[in-house]
Amino acid sequence: MASALSRHPMVAGVVGTVVAVLMASLSIATLYQGRQGVLDHAHETSANLVAIISSDLARNVEIYNLSLNAMVEGAQNPAMTALSPALRGQILFDRAISAAYITGAYVLDAHGRVTAASKDVPLLAASFADREYFYAQQRSPSTGLFFSHPFASRLRGTPTIGMSRRVNAPDGSFAGIALLAMNVAYFNSLLDKLNVGAEGSIFIVYQDGTMIARKPFHEDLVGRNVAISPTFSRMVNATSGSYAAISPVDHVRRLYTFSHVPGTPFIAVVAPAEGDVLRQWRERSRVVGALTLLSGMSFVAVSWLLALSLRERARAQEELVRLAGTDALTGLPNRRAFDERMDDEWRRGRRAGTPLSVLFIDVDYFKAYNDTYGHALGDDALATVAHSIATTVRRPGDVPARYGGEEFVVLLPDTPLEGARHIAEAIRQGVQACTIPHRASALGTVTISIGCATASPPGLGGAYGLLAAADQQLYKAKAAGRDCVRPLAHAAAPVVSG
Template sequence: MAALTLATLYTGRADALNHAGEMAGNLVSLISSDLSRNVEIDDLSLKAMVDGAQQPRTWKLPPNIRDAVLFDRASTAVYLGGAFILDAAGRVAVAQNKVAYPPVALNDRDYFVAQQDSPNVGLYFSHPYRSRLRDGKWSVSLTRRINNPDGSFNGIAVLAIRLEYFQSLLSRVSTGRAGSVFVALGDGTLLARKPYVEKAIGMRVRSASFAYMQSHPSGSFVASATVDGVERMYSFSRVPGTPLVAVVAPAVDDILSPWRERSLLVGTLTLAFGTVFVAVSWMLAFALRDKIKVQEQLVRWAATDALTGLSNRRALDASLNAEWARAARQGSAISVAFIDIDHFKRFNDLYGHAMGDEVLSAVAGCLTEAARASDVVVRYGGEEFAVLLPDTDAAGAIATGERMRKSVEGMTHFALLKGQPAVTVSVGCATRLPALGGAPRELLLAADEQLYSAKGAGRNRVMHEISATGSFAVRT
């Protein structure tokens, strides 16, 4: 769950950055298109002004008609600060708005010097300046050269564009809390910026980021600003037909802010659900473990005698069937011994049931000690016990029965009253070869018969059938 969530969140982060890059690229394209279109319109007006100014007859027309010929198209320019014809000395020869400007020479402006020095400049886009004709307002000028009939310099046609045009264009762009958008000349001179900082207008941007923009026509990259250290995604494009560069730079933090909020929510929910899932899994695991333990305990209780700790009759039946089948496959013998405590009822009557239980437990311990590890000792019922002897022939069964009998007889601390002998047991054994046929129950019945024979013969002895014909061997 965590891996899938992290992969999804990482993909979401990349998608957010890609989407922001696409949006910034689209904004740059729109800004560039608007600038290019308006510069193209202004250039058409300039060409018309140059064509009219270079015609000698234009200057012979009445002033109203002359101005209409020179400035007809220029009147439609957006944020137009003024349209002028400057003479070869840089003074206003004629202006569109018919205002009487002071005799100020503008021959020191970069746009005038560039046109004066070269007849091949064409359209010139000036650096920003504070106008001497319009109360120091920030402007840029688009100019074209006016020639005499012999090709010599005769002045320039000027369209002054207020910088408010660029600022109003950028004001419609959403930059986010820490983003920025700006328009600059190719050399880095800033024309407009959002957020607006007046003292930055006209300054030249000097940074590695802008150096990259100068060497590429368009593109997108992420970098930290040298001014404020904010990491931004810069999308830029050169405006066709102009020296302008349009740049949209949203802050990476602003771009990723919605993604971070979603990631925090999703991550928290994933952590919570994962924790609950793990906790529930552990609870289920512990519950299942406890259930298995209880089931195992119930199985043990179902197959175990509570008093002696020995297996019970149910366990004997299961073990006998399994060993019988194994002996039948291997061709080996299998034996069973039945053991009964002699005169146990009388012992109970003399000492009580509590002492009788102690005797039963003690006898169970003697039988277990005398048996082999592979033998199965069970409490068959009451004071009767049974021992399953796998891989044991008649002689082995008799020997095992005798060991058990002697072990019980040695418990002198349970002697009866009035000089009665110690606790003793009678043992009846039977042996079969399952490979010759028969059933496990027949073996139990045969051993039980030998037990009754041992009791009838005087108790405290071991008896075993010699053959299936019913003759016996008696050990005392």
């Protein structure tokens, strides 16, 4: 991994960024799962509260229904008419009517007039045939237990719900009703015991959409029909369930959980506000999100700092390698770099079957130049010669190098003898054109001699055989009077002398 990062340092930054993104994604996914868990827990809690409300309502309604059945049986018994009103009241009305929110118990005849009432309720001469609880029983013998919509009691003026059952004559005809009057405050007291948050809502509603009680209390909502509300429409066709919606009353998004109360026309609904439910989760999420963002950004920053550091280190290493293979005076590759390239090009030429040429260059009378002008000017002269060689050898694959002292070499891959001789001649003329004064030379200026050799690998016994052949040609050029080129073509081993 360290080797791979040293070759591709930017990978460290990319990998660090990817890891940070994955960590952030994992944190976000975890937070989302936590959010869903909070919502699920809220639904479970709401379902438990709904169950408590439904259980309380169903239990009390069952008790009240038993009382109504007893009142109906007593009213339908012919022997009851012979009893005194006090005794008849004791038989008709049991202890159920003493419940805190039962405001009265009555038996009404076929014309809606009260014929019997619980002991603490006065008999009224008025007819109640116009009440919903009366005519619903009058119109249908199969109505059973009936719950009226809230109405204002004529006796007490309080919002009341009437629970009634039909009383039949011996021939099955309508003979009146048994009635229990329930104060709507019972429903409010039931809801007041429960808490669903600052913006939560609990309410009990009829299946036709008529509101009975709500917490928080809104006086204008009691008795109001909310059947057209989009939050109510989902409750009609299902026995129970839960969903999230925005309340049309106060425009708060709530989590609605509902259930139809068995044996009644009521629906109990618990709706905590989503904001209340998620408040603590959001506070934790802000902290976790901020820490995740900070740690992620820090990780990315460290990763890219590491990547940049590795890149600078790689550049420094490349520079060191380049400097290790570069001659400090001339800026050309040194002998070590030349040897490495020559081995590579020899193997490449052997695979491809292409010729390889080498130029061996020596500055004429350079010792005399140093003796005459000094080593400082000698170094300048060598730098000028190197520059001339480098500007003449322009192909990307060609390698000019300083071989040592006043000697230079040029490696020419995929170059036949004629091309190598042409380049060598151009180099010689380029140095000559520099007109570097040299009074110790018979020619008057600095000149070079070049030996040139070409072979197709594995000719000449190897790369160094080719270099030795070029060196031999250099000596021939010097023997011929210097300032000239001596080429040699050879395709077979061993090295051929002079």
